[in-house]
Amino acid sequence: xxxxxxxxxxxxxxxxxxxxxxxxxxxxxxxxxxxxxxxxxxxxxxxxxxxxxxxxxxxxxxxxxxxxxxxxxxxxxxxxxxxxxxxxxxxxxxxxxxxxxxxxxxxxxxxxxxxxxxxxxxxxxxxxxxxxxxxxxxxxxxxxxxxxxxxxxxxxxxxxxxxxx
Amino acid sequence: xxxxxxxxxxxxxxxxxxxxxxxxxxxxxxxxxxxxxxxxxxxxxxxxxxxxxxxxxxxxxxxxxxxxxxxxxxxxxxxxxxxxxxxxxxxxxxxxxxxxxxxxxxxxxxxxxxxxxxxxxxxxxxxxxxxxxxxxxxxxxxxxxxxxxxxxxxxxxxxxxxxxxxxxxxxxxxxxxx
Numbered sequence: 001x002x003x004x005x006x007x008x009x010x011x012x013x014x015x016x017x018x019x020x021x022x023x024x025x026x027x028x029x030x031x032x033x034x035x036x037x038x039x040x041x042x043x044x045x046x047x048x049x050x051x052x053x054x055x056x057x058x059x060x061x062x063x064x065x066x067x068x069x070x071x072x073x074x075x076x077x078x079x080x081x082x083x084x085x086x087x088x089x090x091x092x093x094x095x096x097x098x099x100x101x102x103x104x105x106x107x108x109x110x111x112x113x114x115x116x117x118x119x120x121x122x123x124x125x126x127x128x129x130x131x132x133x134x135x136x137x138x139x140x141x142x143x144x145x146x147x148x149x150x151x152x153x154x155x156x157x158x159x160x161x162x163x164x165x
Numbered sequence: 166x167x168x169x170x171x172x173x174x175x176x177x178x179x180x181x182x183x184x185x186x187x188x189x190x191x192x193x194x195x196x197x198x199x200x201x202x203x204x205x206x207x208x209x210x211x212x213x214x215x216x217x218x219x220x221x222x223x224x225x226x227x228x229x230x231x232x233x234x235x236x237x238x239x240x241x242x243x244x245x246x247x248x249x250x251x252x253x254x255x256x257x258x259x260x261x262x263x264x265x266x267x268x269x270x271x272x273x274x275x276x277x278x279x280x281x282x283x284x285x286x287x288x289x290x291x292x293x294x295x296x297x298x299x300x301x302x303x304x305x306x307x308x309x310x311x312x313x314x315x316x317x318x319x320x321x322x323x324x325x326x327x328x329x330x331x332x333x334x335x336x337x338x339x340x341x342x343x
Binding site (some may be wrong): 098 | 194195197198199200201202203204205206207208209212215216328
């Protein structure tokens with residue numbers, strides 16, 4: 001019986017650590033692009049839907065989106081390094097892609113029977129940070145075709161927007 | 166202290182199988198139109214194996230060989246035009262693969278389309294413990310390092326999965342000019 005409160009406390013600690021790391025990445029990008037992410041109204045409802053319906057094996061989503069950026073000052077190498085530095089050590093690097101116009105970084109880490117994926121994409125005019133809690137089936141799709149999923153990351157964003165009332 | 170030393174010694178063989186990209190190759194990232202890194206180790210690799218079917222003969226084969234792997238690392242550079250990297254850029258990496266235990270088993274040079282591929286094996290105590298591939302095309306360069314128990318022919322099954330490019334060694338062996 002004592003285990004339940006301990007497990008709940010641990011879940012809380014893990015959850016808050018993940019939230020803090022997500023915020024760290026968001027802050028790091030905000031500082032570099034000199035802009036704050038957009039406010040997404042009623043995003044809590046998206047997570048309610050995710051928790052109940054689990055679309056594509058996703059149980060929880062954290063999302064930060066920047067639009068209409070005019071980020072030309074820094075190069076993508078600096079941005080990639082900055083993202084790497086702000087992501088906590090508990091995340092495993094999975095896929096990194098960098099071109100002159102775009103940086104995409106994907107990190108993964110196990111969390112109980114699920115996995116968390118942190119997908120960071122920064123382009124000259126827009127940026128997205130998505131943290132997903134996925135069941136192993138969903139993660140498997142990312143593993144078998146990591147490059148294809150990395151470049152298809154915008155689908156995550158558009159799916160989330162479809163859910164946004 | 167003793168435990169730390171033992172732990173470090175235990176990790177040494179694993180570290181020795183992994184290749185480190187030399188600084189000059191890292192610098193190519195600045196010239197490349199796109200650089201992609203795929204890193205799969207430990208739990209991610211185990212998870213990948215778990216989801217491969219035992220019923221499908223191809224997947225069953227991949228599942229069996231992934232079970233023997235410790236990590237897969239792929240780094241790929243894509244360039245805008247030909248000639249943005251030189252053969253000599255790969256020398257430091259090749260020198261690393263000349264260290265004890267490593268041996269080159271395939272070297273393919275195609276003068277017609279400029280596609281070159283080299284496969285290196287790391288042997289230890291009579292078994293293969295690692296594999297490295299350098300696949301060089303005029304506008305694309307890919308380095309693959311697989312750590313674990315693997316055979317060269319397994320590359321055919323792994324190609325197209327986990328970020329590993331398809332390496333058709335069977336067809337190109339005829340062109341080999343080594």
